[in-house]
Amino acid sequence: MKALQYRSVGAAPEVVEIPRPSPGPGQILLRVLAAGVCHSDFVVMGMPADQVGFPLPLTLGHEGVGEVAELGAGVGTVRVGDKVAVYGPWGCGVCAKCAVGAENYCLRAHELGIFPPGLGAPGAIAEYMLVDDARHLVPVDDLDPVQAVPLTDAGLTPYHAIKHSLPKLVPGSTAIVIGAGGLGHVAIQLLRQLSPARVIALDVSAEKRALAKEVGAHEAIESDDKAAAKIRELTSGRMAEAVFDFVGAPPTVAIAGACAAVEADVTLVGIGGGTLPVGFGALPYEVSVTAPYWGSRAELIEVFDLARSGAVSVHTETYSLDDAPQAYKRLHDGAVRGRAVILPNGQAG
Numbered sequence: 072m073k074a075l076q077y078r079s080v081g082a083a084p085e086v087v088e089i090p091r092p093s094p095g096p097g098q099i100l101l102r103v104l105a106a107g108v109c110h111s112d113f114v115v116m117g118m119p120a121d122q123v124g125f126p127l128p129l130t131l132g133h134e135g136v137g138e139v140a141e142l143g144a145g146v147g148t149v150r151v152g153d154k155v156a157v158y159g160p161w162g163c164g165v166c167a168k169c170a171v172g173a174e175n176y177c178l179r180a181h182e183l184g185i186f187p188p189g190l191g192a193p194g195a196i197a198e199y200m201l202v203d204d205a206r207h208l209v210p211v212d213d214l215d216p217v218q219a220v221p222l223t224d225a226g227l228t229p230y231h232a233i234k235h236s237l238p239k240l241v242p243g244s245t246a247i248v249i250g251a252g253g254l255g256h257v258a259i260q261l262l263r264q265l266s267p268a269r270v271i272a273l274d275v276s277a278e279k280r281a282l283a284k285e286v287g288a289h290e291a292i293e294s295d296d297k298a299a300a301k302i303r304e305l306t307s308g309r310m311a312e313a314v315f316d317f318v319g320a321p322p323t324v325a326i327a328g329a330c331a332a333v334e335a336d337v338t339l340v341g342i343g344g345g346t347l348p349v350g351f352g353a354l355p356y357e358v359s360v361t362a363p364y365w366g367s368r369a370e371l372i373e374v375f376d377l378a379r380s381g382a383v384s385v386h387t388e389t390y391s392l393d394d395a396p397q398a399y400k401r402l403h404d405g406a407v408r409g410r411a412v413i414l415p416n417g418q419a420g
């Protein structure tokens with residue numbers, strides 16, 4: 072079968088022919104209908120050899136939707152032909168965090184060498200993929216695979232972050248979204264659906280600012296050193312009760328801190344190497360700064376239910392598996408509007 076692999080440190084991903092895997096006991100083989108391309112893959116592909124904690128080559132793709140093709144021994148909760156999405160942050164399934172569905176914070180994944188697909192285990196940008204346990208599958212039912220696939224990360228990650236801050240997003244409050252890309256353009260929609268807050272988006276790209284407005288941002292402003300002053304003006308000095316940074320680079324993290332209101336939540340989602348000092352006087356009183364990772368299984372089910380109600384519409388561009396390297400190049404160049412989705416078996420249906 073064909074797969075997109077990151078084969079050696081520093082090299083661009085390439086389409087290769089590899090053997091089609093067979094499901095072992097408890098495993099499920101999916102025929103992949105759609106796989107999303109996330110900016111985090113550049114973080115993985117940018118790591119020096121001594122930081123890559125898993126063997127290469129690695130089949131990329133940590134957002135996957137497929138059709139159950141084959142069941143390993145003992146799998147009884149899904150059937151061949153079911154359309155399912157993969158819950159990506161795989162954990163042990165047994166520890167206290169996994170017990171409440173928060174496998175993204177599994178206490179034993181590292182120790183047991185459990186990696187998410189596409190981030191250590193073979194991923195979704197392939198004709199077929201293995202899923203380690205039926206617990207990591209969520210029914211897609213009537214959702215379009217191309218719409219559903221980005222929800223497993225570009226939807227779930229902002230949903231988890233936003234849900235945490237909902238108590239602060241009361242009428243009259245302001246939420247800031249920095250970076251209106253794959254995650255950010257979904258975050259704007261989630262904020263509009265789940266809260267009465269005024270949403271202000273920031274991006275360096277005029278096209279992404281236009282997308283932000285299109286998907287519901289009340290304002291979209293340039294992300295530069297004047298952004299905090301502009302937000303002060305737009306909020307009559309009150310600033311923002313919640314700031315979500317989907318870039319996480321030193322300049323955006325600085326903006327995130329500078330536009331926080333007293334008692335605000337600042338959530339650093341982007342993996343851009345920025346850090347925000349916390350200490351008396353460094354930020355307004357009682358600001359909370361967090362850097363979350365992905366979301367829980369229960370939250371993924373909630374995101375899908377929200378999408379079924381028509382509340383979220385992901386902007387996508389689709390590519391064949393042969394053209395997957397081009398999708399990565401466009402994402403790298405900031406040219407993707409919304410999420411790039413690979414269709415490894417042709418049109419997803």
Ligand code: NAD
Nearest residue numbers: 110111250251252253254274275279294317341342364365
């Ligand atoms: P993307 O490339 O689709 O979007 C990034 C957006 O940020 C683009 O619109 C770009 O124009 C904009 N941008 C770049 N520099 C900017 C700046 N200085 N100010 C404002 N906007 C700027 O990326 P994505 O797939 O949406 O991922 C976003 C970030 O979130 C990445 O860092 C990714 O690694 C990270 N991520 C984190 C988690 C997590 O669990 N914490 C999960 C998924 C993705």
Ligand code: ZN
Nearest residue numbers: 109111133224
């Ligand atoms: Zn991701």
Ligand code: ZN
Nearest residue numbers: 163166169177
């Ligand atoms: Zn666990």
